[in-house]
Amino acid sequence: MSAKRGVTPEMLEACLRALEQGQAVEAILARYPAEQAEELAALLRVAQHSRQAAANLRVPLAGRARSRALLLDRAAREALAPSRPRLHLAWGSLAVLLVLLLSLVVTTFASAQALPGQPLYPLKRAAEAVQYNLTTRPEARLALAEALDQRRAQEVQALIRQGQSVEVRFAGFLMQGETGLWEANRIPLLFSPSQEALARSLEGAYVDVEGVVEPFLGVRVQRLELQLLRVHGTLAEVTPDYLRLDGLTLWLGPATQHRGTLRVGQSVSATVVRLAEDRFLALVVQGQGERAGPTPDFSATPWREFRQSLPKELPTRPAQLPPAQRISPPGQGKSTPQPGPSPRFEATRERTQEAEKSPEPTRTLRPSKTPKPTEEKSEAHETPRPTNPEAGDHEERD
Structure with missing residues (x-):
């Protein structure tokens, strides 16, 4: 060789x-x-x-x-x-x-440790996108989306502390503090006067934020919009107030749009917004037999209109909301689960009924009929009887 x-x-x-x-x-x-x-x-x-x-x-x-x-x-x-x-x-x-x-x-x-603006950051986002697209269960998909949002917020906070001016994108609940400063996910937001009206209309909503980091100050906002997430799953339960996709509970409100027919067991997609931690409102529900249409533009709708008709008690995690429990419709307060029948409950009920009937023996006295002796006395007075009771008795025997 x-x-x-x-x-x-x-x-x-x-x-x-x-x-x-x-x-x-x-x-x-x-x-x-x-x-x-x-x-x-x-x-x-x-x-x-x-x-x-x-x-x-x-x-x-x-x-x-x-x-x-x-x-x-x-x-x-x-x-x-x-x-x-x-x-x-x-x-x-x-x-x-x-x-x-x-x-x-x-x-x-x-x-994994890269920050926006660094060479390896696009690879980090690409790996996250693959992970997100491979997550199919709706509750796991939304949990992953929240975890990624928290990661974006940590990156932005690190850039602010380091004094780097970089374009960023993150998400969080839009809030205004007592000092009038706006923030999302504990990140200060800097709005122009023309953006103040948009911020007030979305106050309290979970929003996507795009902007540029102002070193040691916050983020100067360039774009602000309501965050919309899309999930797919099998319809497990549907009521006028909420529906379940696999293990995920979605609230239905006056703003919810229904497309197609909804039947238990079929595949359903929904466009949702986050109301609170692990609580979501469905804005569009796409049923079977209906082609997926474009997502409506909700940017012109103030956030308070989405929430004004919703009750204070919203569906939570599936473990806290069993299938047999009913969510109270708007305006009817919170439903209270009724206890099942038990021997103790029945015995108490019988004793209560007996207690209610206990006054009946007093009715035998019948105070209203006490004048009867007077009537008998008057009859004896009208009949000429001898005064000797014994003579009277002998006459009756004869």
């Missing part, structure tokens, strides 16, 4: 040195024959990708030296290995794939 005429360690070292000096990969490969250039191209592209990812990481010099030594050692072993024509391309492709996968894992881990 003849030795493979491949890439030598010296050749790879020279190419890596040229790559570090800023030379283009194409210019480096042009110096070598086609067979060697093909193998070098894969190795150099992997090295170039790793350098771009590592530029944002603080890797010790000793670690870089070890990586370089391992790469050169591999090239030396391949240069002395016997020729395997059929497995050569497969092994090279597998090695490149493994290196790329390793680089992707390292880069993804490093991107």
